Amino acid sequence: MKNKVLLLLFLLSSCINIYSQQFSFKAKKDFTWTSLIGKQYYISKDEILCTKNDDGIGFSNPNDATKLYIILYQADNPKALLINIDDVLFTENNISISEKTKNAFWVPSYYYEQLESKDDRFSIIYKNEPFWKSWKNQYENAVTLEEDFNLGYYGFSDFYLFARNSHKGKGECCFLVKTESSSEDYIKYKVCKMYSNAQTYIESTANPQEKFLSLYEKETPFYIYLTIDGDYMNVYIDEISEKTLFQTLIRTTPEACNQIENWIKGKSNDLSKVVMPKHGNPSVQTEVTKTNATNVVQNKTMTIKENLKLRSGEATSTQVLTVMQATFFLHFP
Numbered sequence: 226m227k228n229k230v231l232l233l234l235f236l237l238s239s240c241i242n243i244y245s246q247q248f249s250f251k252a253k254k255d256f257t258w259t260s261l262i263g264k265q266y267y268i269s270k271d272e273i274l275c276t277k278n279d280d281g282i283g284f285s286n287p288n289d290a291t292k293l294y295i296i297l298y299q300a301d302n303p304k305a306l307l308i309n310i311d312d313v314l315f316t317e318n319n320i321s322i323s324e325k326t327k328n329a330f331w332v333p334s335y336y337y338e339q340l341e342s343k344d345d346r347f348s349i350i351y352k353n354e355p356f357w358k359s360w361k362n363q364y365e366n367a368v369t370l371e372e373d374f375n376l377g378y379y380g381f382s383d384f385y386l387f388a389r390n391s392h393k394g395k396g397e398c399c400f401l402v403k404t405e406s407s408s409e410d411y412i413k414y415k416v417c418k419m420y421s422n423a424q425t426y427i428e429s430t431a432n433p434q435e436k437f438l439s440l441y442e443k444e445t446p447f448y449i450y451l452t453i454d455g456d457y458m459n460v461y462i463d464e465i466s467e468k469t470l471f472q473t474l475i476r477t478t479p480e481a482c483n484q485i486e487n488w489i490k491g492k493s494n495d496l497s498k499v500v501m502p503k504h505g506n507p508s509v510q511t512e513v514t515k516t517n518a519t520n521v522v523q524n525k526t527m528t529i530k531e532n533l534k535l536r537s538g539e540a541t542s543t544q545v546l547t548v549m550q551a552t553f554f555l556h557f558p
Contacts, residue, residue, distance in 0.1 A: 248276045248417060249399060250297060250313040258306050266306060274299060274306070274313065293380075293387065293399070301497040315384035320404040322383055326451075331379040331458055336485055337502065346489050348373075354391055376486040379460075379474055381451070386414065386477055398440075403451070419445065424537040440471075456502035461536070475502045 232320070252272045259265050268274070274297035294307045307411070310518055339349040377391040387399040399420045406413040443462070449460040456476040463468045480498055486496035529551075 249316045250276075251307075251316055252273045252297070253312055253314055256312055258308065260304070262434075266302065266304065268308075271300070273316070274308065277305075278402065293385075293405060309381075312383060315401070315403070317417070318384040318403045319545045320383065320406055320407050322381060323409050325409070326381050326412070326453065329476045330479055330482055331381070332376060332477055332485075334473040334475050336376065336489075337475055339487065339489065340499070346491065350391070350489065357391070374486070374490060375484045376489075378482060381412070381473075386449070400449070405448075405469075410453040412453075414449040414451070416447050416449055417444050419443075424513075444463070452472070455504040457504060477502075 250273070252255065252268050252270055255268070255270050257265050257267055269351065276296070277298060291315065293310045295310045295313070296305050297308050297313070298305060333353065335349045335353045339346065342348060347357070357374070375389070375393055377389050379389070380387050383404055384401060387403055392400070399418045400414070401420065403417060404412040405415050440462070448463055450465050452459045452461070454467065458476065459475040460471045460474065461473050463469055477499075484494045484496055485496050488496060
C-alpha cells in the first residue's frame with residue numbers, strides 16, 4: 226500500500242512538472258508554415274499553440290537577430306512547427322516594453338573598452354569570454370578567432386530576451402519571460418524558462434562564460450531587472466544591487482557591431498561609424514550639442530525640458546523611484 230501511494234505521488238508530481246513546462250501562445254494573424262518536404266500547415270489568427278518539455282526558442286540564423294523562431298505545436302497536430310516568434314503572443318504576458326529598447330542592439334560594455342586598447346585587440350575578450358583564451362592556449366591558432374568570432378549581443382522584447390555568445394553557433398541563450406513592469410528606463414522580467422536551440426542552456430553549452438555561471442544555477446521562475454541610463458543598461462538577477470549585477474550593456478547599431486567585430490578580427494573597418502555611448506537622455510544631449518552661436522537669436526529665451534529621475538541611491542544604477550519633468554529657460558542677451 227505504501228509503495229502504491231509513493232508511486233501515485235511520483236506520477237502526480239511528474240504530471241505537474243510536465244504541465245508547468247508547457248506554455249501557450251496565440252497567433253497574431255493567419256499564416257501558413259511549410260515543412261522541409263513542402264507540406265503546408267495553416268495557422269489561423271488567435272489559434273492557440275503550445276510548447277513541449279524539451280523544445281524551446283532557438284536561432285534559425287545566429288547572424289541575424291531578427292530571425293528568431295520558436296518550436297510550437299497545434300492542438301490536433303503532433304508535428305513540431307518552427308514559428309517566427311514575432312507571429313505569436315505569449316498568453317501570460319500583457320505588458321509591452323519601449324520600442325527604443327526593442328529596436329536597439331545591446332552589446333557588453335567591454336567591447337567598447339577594447340576599442341581603447343590600440344595595441345591588443347584580444348585582451349579584454351580573453352578576460353571576459355574565457356572560451357577564446359582556452360582555445361588559444363590549446364591550439365595556439367589566433368586565426369580561429371577571425372573565422373569563428375561573432376560579436377556577442379543581447380536583444381529584448383515583450384516576452385523574450387536573448388543573449389548571443391561570441392562563438393559562432395555556440396551558446397545562444399533565450400529566455401521566455403513575462404514583463405511585470407516597464408518604463409523607458411526600467412524593466413522587470415519574470416523568467417519562465419531558459420532555452421538554447423531547442424535545448425536547455427545548461428545542457429547544450431560546453432564552454433560557459435564566467436558571467437553566465439550565475440544563470441546556470443538558477444531554477445525558473447526567477448527575475449531579471451533592467452535599468453537604462455541613456456545608452457547604458459545594467460542587467461541584474463533577482464534584485465537590483467551591486468552583487469547581483471550580471472552585465473552592463475551598451476546600446477548600439479548593427480553597423481557599429483560590424484565595425485567593432487572587423488576591428489577585433491583585424492579586418493578592414495571604419496570605427497568612425499561607432500558612436501560612443503552617453504549617459505542620460507541621448508536625444509536631449511544631441512540637440513544641445515547641435516546648438517551653436519550661429520543659430521541662437523540674440524535677446525531670445527530658449528526653453529529646454531528634461532526628465533529628472535529620483536533614484537533610491539546616489540549611483541545611476543540604483544532603482545528609479547519616480548520621474549519628474551523640469552523646464553529650464555536659457556536667456557541669450
